[in-house]
Amino acid sequence: MPETPRVEVDFNDFEADGRLGALTSSADNPSALAPGVLVTLWDEDGNTAQGRVAELADRGLVWIDVLRETWRSGPEARSAEQVVAANLADLKSSGWVLCLTAGSTTSFTTNFGVVAPDFYLVQPIFHAVWGTMGPLAAVRGLAGWPQHPGWPQHLDFAEYYKLRLVTGVAPATAEVGS
């Protein structure tokens, strides 16, 4: 796996939109930071995670979309590929139909930040398919995913989707478990 820039952060610094704020000066290679770049986040306590640069802002700020499933209370963050691989078997055996994407990555990601549990699943999915897929009724019907048999209890759908984007294997329209 190629080396990713490392950025020292305080994992308390999540904003309401779900992004983590950091200083570009806290990166080992600040010039490598650009929107979309995968970074390894670490803190002084020894925690690590992977994330993607969402935005470079004024005054040396960088906003990072943290891939929460890669979080580790230790020096080596799990890679997005490792997390996807670890969960793929569960998903395929469940016969899951994943109606994903179709919206832009940007709008999808932006709407991910909402933590309100009641809307968390419906809203991002709704935005993801807005204007490009017809069966909105079916999408709305998926709001109860976490309770659906076969969906791994520990796996957050939104996080899984972000991981798939990072690994470059996000489904184009829909994915059917075998």
Added chain:
Amino acid sequence: VTEHTTEAGVSTHPGGHLSDDAVVIRGGEMKRNTLMLSARKYEAIHPGEHGLTFWSWPDMTAEEIALRVGRRVLMHAQLRKCTVGRIRGMAVSDGRPLDLVRTGQQDGHYTLILPSPPTNEDLDRLGQLFDPPQPNPAVSEVGGHA
């Protein structure tokens, strides 16, 4: 009373202030460099103000607060807790009394405005006010992330 929010997102609504016995928590071990990093990041967003963020709801224990915040936001294996009264009684380098103010759009989210810039001694003193690190129930409840 109409809520007023300053440019820095600081609520001046009286309800935004906590009683002395209210518990506040922060994720992690609160090491000095991490606190300084966070305070500097806050200043980059709110020029001229260094701040640190905490979580609190009136009449809740540290464990209840952590569970309410949840593991998506409070991912640390450990957290530290303190009372608002202890923080208010702390002496800092600029001599100004400290207080926590409700900030941002998230319920239970508070910011402690520090001297600008804070000294290492300010942050060490703040860290000493907090109880030793304890397990974060929001993480241990689901078996942790590691």
